[in-house]
Amino acid sequence: MVSILKHETCAKCKICCTFKKESLVYVPKGIEVKEKNGLFACVHHCENMGCRLRKNKPLECAAWPFSVSKRGKELLFVLEHSCPELNKKERLQEAKKFGLEMVAPALLEYSRQHLDTLREYDEKNKIMGIFKA
Ligand code: SF4
Ligand code: SF4
Structure with missing residues (x-):
């Protein structure tokens, strides 16, 4: 999946x-984390270079900061509030267009196959599109 953000931007941000500890629910499926100084870091993360998996990272990582959550019978394609870069006011329109065209189709298909693992919608996240489950 192509990313809207440069690898270097994410490597610096982390x-x-x-x-x-309270955010461990966000750890992508199949990813192992290790505790260090009270925080839990993905074992594939490198302090200097960011994600070592690059193009082989899990779909949920490749899609981030977009994700899919559920609200009743709806699937909400959202921009996570935790991403400082894409939540910049001047980037929101670009983010929405990119997300809906380049990320949503694959992420929705994946999410429909893992409905039981989806999180409930968090109102802090920006809704980019609403779809049927
Ligand atoms: S993007 Fe890479 S380093 Fe970050 S959580 Fe995913 S696999 Fe781990
Ligand atoms: S929060 Fe945004 S800028 Fe930071 S690592 Fe994640 S996707 Fe990249």
């Missing part, structure tokens, strides 16, 4: 790859 937000997606390091988790607080």
Whole structure:
């Protein structure tokens, strides 16, 4: 999946790859984390270079900061509020267009196959599109 963000931008930011204890629910399926100084970092994360898996990272990682959550019988394609880069006001329109065209089709298909693992919608996240489950 192509990314809207440069690898270097995410390597510097690291937000997606390091988790607080209460955020372990966001760890992508199949990813192992290790605790260090009270935080949990993905074992594939490199302090200097970011994600070592590059193009082989899991779909949920490749799609981030877009994700799919559920609200009743709806699937909401959202932009996660935790991403400082794409939540910049001047990037939101670009993010929505890119997300709906380049990320949503594959992520929705994947999400429909894993409905039981989807999180409930968090109102802090921006809804980019609403779809049937
Ligand atoms: S696989 Fe890569 S992108 Fe995903 S959490 Fe680990 S380091 Fe981050
Ligand atoms: S929060 Fe945004 S900028 Fe930071 S690592 Fe994740 S996707 Fe990249």
